[in-house]
Amino acid sequence: MKGWKVDRPQRKVFEGVRAVRSFTVRGRVQVVGTDDSFVTIEVSEVGRHPFYIRQHEDGLLHIGHQGTSWQQILKGRLSRRHAQHAVVSLAVPRDCPLDLWSVSAEVVACDSRAGIQVHNGGGGTTLNRLSGPVEVDTASGHVDAIGLTGDVEVRSVSGAVALYARPRRKRNLKLSSVSGDISVCLPAVSDARVHLESLNGRVSSQFPSVTPVRMPGHHRAKGDLGSGDSSVWATSVSGRISLISGRAEVFGPHDMAEWE
Incomplete structure (x- = not known):
């Protein structure tokens, strides 16, 4: 060595x-x-x-x-x-x-085809144009991702997660948090099976086919977009979950149906 x-x-x-x-x-x-x-x-x-x-x-x-x-x-x-x-x-x-x-450093990764793992404490994580599998663990740092075309798994405690994705066949997107908000932006025409669930946070969607599922003590929405070949799974304990239809820069709670 x-x-x-x-x-x-x-x-x-x-x-x-x-x-x-x-x-x-x-x-x-x-x-x-x-x-x-x-x-x-x-x-x-x-x-x-x-x-x-x-x-x-x-x-x-x-x-x-x-x-x-x-x-x-x-x-x-x-x-x-x-x-x-x-x-x-x-x-x-x-x-x-x-x-x-990282403990609290900013982490940026882009233009890679290989597998990437990020473990960050309080620093932010930014990911762009990655085609390999991506796995992120964060405590309080935010996670912003765009242009990811492989499987993605993000686990957060209190950090906010914002993901712009183009679901492809047999692709899995899995996002979870304790109290951090989760925003997922998909193209208006997408193929994905969607499951959104928060115990105490609000769940919102701009896709009419992703509808609320009434359950005591839970805020949940499910539905298929197009053929439903890929999977989008987002869960939280108290964070808000937003499913957005549009471009990558459209991250915000506007024109959404919200379910208490």
């Missing part, structure tokens, strides 16, 4: 990378897929604590602050006095799998 210490802004190029894993506390991580066969990392900002890059023999490229592990991120063991900050941009091959972990 080879390792590099990064304590100032710099740019590095790596050959033979088969997967990328990052652990970031604060700052920003942006990953863009390219047609190149190599990985380019540009660190434009780095705080008092150095940033480390390690290339394993199996092709895994690991980037992050020393002593930062996924166990620490999950258990919240990174205190303010150990605050670590970095702004990092990566250009990776489009088929390179990504595993991105």
Whole structure:
């Protein structure tokens, strides 16, 4: 295994990378897929604590602050006095799998065909033009996604989720939250089997075929759009769920039927 210490802004190029894993506390991580066969990392900002890059023999490229592990991120063991900050941009091959972990950094990923996993605490997550399977876990950070054509699963605690999707045959979109609001925007002509459910939050839809299902203590709506070949499943405990018909920029509670 080879390792590099990064304590100032710099740019590095790596050959033979088969997967990328990052652990970031604060700052920003942006990953863009390219047609190149190599990985380019540009660190434009780095705080008092150095940033480390390690290339394993199996092709895994690991980037992050020393002593930062996924166990620490999950258990919240990174205190303010150990605050670590970095702004990092990566250009990776489009088929390179990504595993991105963050405490409160902004995470951006776009133009990839590979599988992507994002685990974010309080930072926002932005996804664009991804064709591989996508899995996101977030605590309080928002999730904004557009142009995703593979299977998608998003799990949120209190962060808001906004997804613009074009359902395709046998494609599954599964979104869940505890208290975060969920907005799903689909083209006016879509093929999807839809299930929306919130225990205490309102459920709304702009599609006439997605109708309310009366159940004591639940707000639920179901229905098929077109042939119903794909699946859109959104559930929440207390967050609002909105199904929108239109363009990606149309995210808002206007012209909807609401069911108490």
